[in-house]
Structures are given as C-alpha cells and as structure tokens.
Amino acid sequence: MAGAAIHIEMPLGVVVRKTPGVTRWARWNWTAVAVLPGAGPADWVELRREGDAVEYHAATLPLTLWAAEAEAYMANLADSQPSIYLVLRDEAGDKRPLDAVLVTASPFEGQDYADTGEEIVEKIPMTEGLIAWVRDFALEHYRDDGFVKRRRDRKRVDLVEDGKGDARIRQASDVYRAPRRILQ
Structure with a gap:
C-alpha cells in the first residue's frame, strides 16, 4: 500500500438523449443514457437521431476516484x-x-448534489470494464473498521438530583407545581 495512489483519474464521455416533453411545461426531456470510458473531448456532438429523439456526446469529464471515498464506491458496487x-x-x-x-x-456525492434541487442528477449504468476499474481501486483502499460498541463509563449520575424542579419553590414536596405569588 506504500506505493498506492490516493486518487486516479479517467476521462469519461457522457451520452445524453433529448426527447420531446410530455407536458406543455417541459418542451424537452433530457436523460443520460451511457458513458464512454476513455473518450476524447466533446461539446454536444450529435451521435444519433431517430425522429424527434437525438443522442449527444454532451461532454467528456474526468472521473476521479479518491482513496478516502473507497467505502462509497463499495456501496455503489454492492447495488444491483x-x-x-x-x-x-x-x-x-x-x-x-x-x-x-x-x-x-460515489452515490453519497451524487445524493449531495440531488439534495440541493438546483442540479439534475442522472444515474448511468457502468460498463463492465468500468465496474472492474472502480472495484480494483476500491478493494485496494477499502478498510473495514467494523462495529465498535461504545462502552459506558461506570460513573453513577443518578445519585445527585441537581436542578430538579423550579428553583423558586422552597418546599421539597411538589417541586413540579407552578410558582404562585403570595397575596398579602
């Protein structure tokens, strides 16, 4: 592990499909449909057209895997x-x-972006080669800490009734009653 990289990177092209919207409020429906591992640079290059549906190579972005995120990658790989x-x-x-x-x-990072509501987060199935690449990196860096049960200290905190009830009430009997003004 001494020579293990703390992160690795691969260019990943994303294919986005544009189809006509089904409501009058959304003119177009955008769906991410595929990834292209190792793709070259692209900026909304049309790949295929079938009637009104068009597929674009929208962009090529770096997919960076970080050693600290190995647990998140393992959670992703455990998904169906x-x-x-x-x-x-x-x-x-x-x-x-x-x-x-x-x-x-990282499904955790994807969820963080989805929580804001300002971005569109699309889930794209990984290819077999990409699954193997992510799995190899995650297995190299994943360390299962296991469950650690917290042990209680032996101090008795129930022996002193400090702050019980209302301090304005002097009697020890009904300490939970509401304080009253004394009428003269």
Whole structure:
C-alpha cells in the first residue's frame, strides 16, 4: 500500500438523449443514457437521431476516484446496478442546452448534489470494464473498521438530583407545581 495512489483519474464521455416533453411545461426531456470510458473531448456532438429523439456526446469529464471515498464506491458496487452519477446544470443564457458539471462513482456525492434541487442528477449504468476499474481501486483502499460498541463509563449520575424542579419553590414536596405569588 506504500506505493498506492490516493486518487486516479479517467476521462469519461457522457451520452445524453433529448426527447420531446410530455407536458406543455417541459418542451424537452433530457436523460443520460451511457458513458464512454476513455473518450476524447466533446461539446454536444450529435451521435444519433431517430425522429424527434437525438443522442449527444454532451461532454467528456474526468472521473476521479479518491482513496478516502473507497467505502462509497463499495456501496455503489454492492447495488444491483452499479452506476455513475452525472450532475447537469441548466445555465440560463448558455449556448449549450445543459452544462455537464461532474461525474462521480460515489452515490453519497451524487445524493449531495440531488439534495440541493438546483442540479439534475442522472444515474448511468457502468460498463463492465468500468465496474472492474472502480472495484480494483476500491478493494485496494477499502478498510473495514467494523462495529465498535461504545462502552459506558461506570460513573453513577443518578445519585445527585441537581436542578430538579423550579428553583423558586422552597418546599421539597411538589417541586413540579407552578410558582404562585403570595397575596398579602
């Protein structure tokens, strides 16, 4: 492990499909459909057209795996369909339909972006080769800490009744009653 890299990187192309929207409020529906490991640079290059549906090589982004995120990658690989998470942002006034911001193999990081509600987070199935690449890196860096049960200290905290009730009440009997003003 002494020579293990703390991160590795691979260029990853993302394919996005544009189809007509089904409501009058959404003119187009954008869906991420595939990844292209090791792809060259691209900026919304049209790949295929079938009627109104168009597939674009939207962008090529670096997929970076970090040693500290190995647990997240293991959680992703344990899923029934390991996936890459693509973060898209709709920038007003931009010449592109959407901006591809980030690709990640960490479901936790994908969830963080989805929680804001400002970005579109798409889940794209990983290819077999990409699964093997992520798995090899995660297995090299993953360390299972295991469950550690917290042990209680032996100090008795129930012996002193400090601060019980209302301090304005002098009697020891009904310490939970409301204080009253003494009428003269």
